[in-house]
Amino acid sequence: MPTSVCTAKASYKKAPGLLELTDTHIQWTQDGKKAPVVRFTHSEASSLFCSKEGAAQCRLKIAKYGDENGYNFAFTSPQPTASAEREKFKQELTAIITKNRAALELTQQTSVPPPSIPVTAPISNAPTPRIPPSHPAVSRAQSVVSERVNERRATTPIIPGNDAANDFRLRKKVLVSDPELASLHRDLVMSGQITETEFWDGREHLLLAQAAFENQKKGKPGQLVDPRPETVEGGEIKIRITPQLVHDIFDEYPVVAKAYSDNVPNKLSEAEFWKRYFQSKLFNAHRASIRSSATQHVVKDDPIFDKYLEKDDDGLEPRRQPAGDVDLFVDLGATLEDHGETGNERDITMQPGRQRGALPLIRKFNEHSERLLNSALGEASAAKRRKIDKDTYAAIELDDLRDSESSAGITLEMQDRERYFEGRTAAGSNGVDHEHLDFKTLVHEAKQNLQNWETNLNQLKIERKPGDAALMAMTTNVATRLDVRSRKNDIPVGLFTQMTTCQTAANEFLRQFWLSMYPQPNDVQTVVVATPAQRAAKAEKMIGYLSKTKEKVDALVRTAQADGVDHNRVEVAMKPLLNAVDWALTFYHTRKGAR
Amino acid sequence: MSTLLAVVLDLAPAQWHAAAKASTSPLPLATFIQHLNAFLNAHIAANNDNIIAVFAALPGTSVMLYPAAEPHVPVPDANSYTPFKLLDSAIIHGIERELDVIADSDNEVPVALVGALSKALCYINRLTIAQPTAKNEHALDPHILVLSVSPDLSSSYIPIMNAIFSAQKLKVTIDVCKIYGPETVFLQQAAHLTGGSYIYLERRDALLQYLTMSFLSAPALRKTLSVPTQDKIDFRVACFCHKNIVDIGFVCSVCLSIFCQPVPVCSTCKTRFPMKILQRLNAARPLLPSANSNGAARNSSPAGGRTNGNGNATRTR
Known part of the structure; x- marks a missing residue:
């Protein structure tokens, strides 16, 4: 069950029932029924309307995106409970809606307009803290925002090709994240050489990846709520309160939420409440580190907040008992009975709570982690999540105690490997005649060659001619390499850009051509499948472009000549491209001729 | 040193x-x-x-x-x-x-x-x-x-x-x-x-x-x-079956043997490939349109570097 943030008796369409705000949903259940009649997620809430203070009926209207009529609830508890209840709902919902709007703005920045435009409604007495958000809070807020966005998207998986608007949005995102692709897109599509659809044909995987990326559900950020005070002049400290921070604090420390609902606005004003909270012992108990002990003396006694103060959770047993059984492997107490009675020494190496001061902190961390996991996993039943095997024997069978079974792997049994390599080496040998010689004679000859080696070594002499020839050959080898390295970039920028453009454009045409020649993949989820006739037309068009490549390259070579650049270098640079284009042209004509 | x-x-x-x-x-x-x-x-x-x-x-x-x-x-x-x-x-x-x-x-x-x-x-x-x-x-x-x-x-x-x-x-x-x-x-x-x-x-x-x-x-x-070294190295790929230098080869997804045409059984590691993939790859064969004339009209997967189950082809240029 999701945790309930607040509940109140309220009627909907004149039927009495229970309005409930959980941490994910807003729901209303008619009295006597089990399943909620109205139920929608936080992210769907778009705006909030309230009846005036002091009106006969205490009403609350929640509008949804795409449904401006919304839901009208009337709080049915006697006054002033109804007002207090509504105040509570209003406050929670305001936070939620603010987040939803921020999320929407985020999507608007990068995409086409969302399906519906939210109606902005004046909210009476909105208790929104009017302090601009500070930087650390922003980053946190954004992560929460994207989480909400994702939650919403997760409900409708996007398959490229189904929805033009979505496709457009995805394409735009892909282009924004890949400048090279964007420039290619600009060169080819915006100049009208190929159509948008053609451009994305064969690039569906990019869109799919983007869609998958967006649909991925992000978890709750794992940071502990720990407002950092900023010191300003005069020794005062200042903490910026943002709606996000308020939400986080309430989420993390329900006791603060309770204190807030008990005291605001009757006993304390909003600002007063926070001011006193941050000076209270309660706040210090909530801080995420023990460094707060240094500021202990500035903490004042506070009659209101001290009521909510809980005793430090540093007893040997945690205040909050874990639900269900503890896994025997992590239970330090599990072996307790083995000591003492049997005569074994007491286990002194691992005792819980030896350092008492650390206990509350450790438990706070544990609780925080648990909360985080719960938000990610949902509230599964304890038995299911724990996966405790009731079979004790199965539980003590540890993987580490098993013999490791070595896997042999798959040996590469290459059959007839000679067959493969001999063909190549034979081709390389320039017809050396293998005269059959007696091996013994050969060995004898080799031995003969070793005779008188000392005399030989003393008479070592290298003929000048071969030595010079070798030196020249090697010098040329080195010089060519150095030459290439030293004169790398003397092609003028303008010409170079033209060459690059020509290259990328021809590459794209080639890609399009081969894509239309080869059979279509059937593993990509697209709805739009080109008919054979369309594909043939596209191939024809691409061949048209490709056959002009030679002209373009020739033009580049002429430009190079005009600019006084070595045109051979341009030719060499464009040669691979021309080869590839020729290959495509030959392929096309051969295939066409065969039909 | x-x-x-x-x-x-x-x-x-x-x-x-x-x-x-x-x-x-x-x-x-x-x-x-x-x-x-x-x-x-x-x-x-x-x-x-x-x-x-x-x-x-x-x-x-x-x-x-x-x-x-x-x-x-x-x-x-x-x-x-x-x-x-x-x-x-x-x-x-x-x-x-x-x-x-x-x-x-x-x-x-x-x-x-x-x-x-x-x-x-x-x-x-x-x-x-x-x-x-x-x-x-x-x-x-x-x-x-x-x-x-x-x-x-x-x-x-x-x-x-x-x-x-x-x-x-x-x-x-x-x-x-x-x-x-x-x-x-x-x-x-x-x-x-x-x-x-x-x-x-x-x-x-x-x-x-x-x-x-x-x-x-x-x-x-x-x-x-700067010592001299070889200026060109042969990196070209030859198919295992005919030792032809290939531009587009068909690579066995199990042992990475290279073939110039789709084969039903890899001659190196004896892996068998499904018929469907063979047909699809046949359709993608370069410059040999008559081998499987109706294959090309069928909408199936191209060879251009796409992995597809067992049959995997790659462009080696």
Whole structure:
């Protein structure tokens, strides 16, 4: 069950029932029924309307995106409970809606307009803290925002090709994240050489990846709520309160939420409440580190907040008992009975709570982690999540105690490997005649060659001619390499850009051509499948472009000549491209001729 | 900077016989030994800490010639520098001894180049491991020089590749000097993959010139010195079935064998491919439209580098 943030008796369409705000949903259940009649997620809430203070009926209207009529609830508890209840709902919902709007703005920045435009409604007495958000809070807020966005998207998986608007949005995102692709897109599509659809044909995987990326559900950020005070002049400290921070604090420390609902606005004003909270012992108990002990003396006694103060959770047993059984492997107490009675020494190496001061902190961390996991996993039943095997024997069978079974792997049994390599080496040998010689004679000859080696070594002499020839050959080898390295970039920028453009454009045409020649993949989820006739037309068009490549390259070579650049270098640079284009042209004509 | 040079000599008697009779710039074994000794002496003379190891690849066997297991003590000679003499005589006597061993066999078997290469790597590995404890604090700069006369031995492809990978891991440079015989693709790869030089001798009679210019300097110095190296390496892909150089190949997704046309069963690893994929790949075959005329009209997967179940094709250009 999701945790309930607040509940109140309220009627909907004149039927009495229970309005409930959980941490994910807003729901209303008619009295006597089990399943909620109205139920929608936080992210769907778009705006909030309230009846005036002091009106006969205490009403609350929640509008949804795409449904401006919304839901009208009337709080049915006697006054002033109804007002207090509504105040509570209003406050929670305001936070939620603010987040939803921020999320929407985020999507608007990068995409086409969302399906519906939210109606902005004046909210009476909105208790929104009017302090601009500070930087650390922003980053946190954004992560929460994207989480909400994702939650919403997760409900409708996007398959490229189904929805033009979505496709457009995805394409735009892909282009924004890949400048090279964007420039290619600009060169080819915006100049009208190929159509948008053609451009994305064969690039569906990019869109799919983007869609998958967006649909991925992000978890709750794992940071502990720990407002950092900023010191300003005069020794005062200042903490910026943002709606996000308020939400986080309430989420993390329900006791603060309770204190807030008990005291605001009757006993304390909003600002007063926070001011006193941050000076209270309660706040210090909530801080995420023990460094707060240094500021202990500035903490004042506070009659209101001290009521909510809980005793430090540093007893040997945690205040909050874990639900269900503890896994025997992590239970330090599990072996307790083995000591003492049997005569074994007491286990002194691992005792819980030896350092008492650390206990509350450790438990706070544990609780925080648990909360985080719960938000990610949902509230599964304890038995299911724990996966405790009731079979004790199965539980003590540890993987580490098993013999490791070595896997042999798959040996590469290459059959007839000679067959493969001999063909190549034979081709390389320039017809050396293998005269059959007696091996013994050969060995004898080799031995003969070793005779008188000392005399030989003393008479070592290298003929000048071969030595010079070798030196020249090697010098040329080195010089060519150095030459290439030293004169790398003397092609003028303008010409170079033209060459690059020509290259990328021809590459794209080639890609399009081969894509239309080869059979279509059937593993990509697209709805739009080109008919054979369309594909043939596209191939024809691409061949048209490709056959002009030679002209373009020739033009580049002429430009190079005009600019006084070595045109051979341009030719060499464009040669691979021309080869590839020729290959495509030959392929096309051969295939066409065969039909 | 001290270097550790391991020299691998390819001593195939038949190849040396042919080298001595070559039409252009012949190089008999005697001259080779002469030049080699001069080069090795130069190497140990260049730096006091230089270490040399010499390995011989002989028909069917490989051996470490220097440092020898049982050192041959030469007759003292006032006319020569003792370290040179020790080194040179150890090599000559080692070769003589090994030739005596194989002299009785009748057939020539290919030289054990891989064995010699592996021994060289093991030796280097041992010295590198022992190094931190040794008093020599300088980093050894190990390189292997292969002096090759034999053609590639196809059955040794996988061992050679494994040796190359070990060398890469040990950061050993492998230099290759191809003295005689056809270009060897394997050794070209070895030099390329380990950052060494591959030199094919055009003038065999100037061997020493090549050796000193290209291989005497430590690999670490080559950034500054610019030594010659091969200018082109054959990276083209040949299919396993017909040994054709292919632009578009079909690659077995299990063993990565390359074929010029889709095959129902991989001839290397015997993996069977589903019929459906074959049809689809057939449709993608370049320049052979008549083989499966209706295949092209069907909408199925292209070969352009897409993985598809078992059938996987890639463009290799």
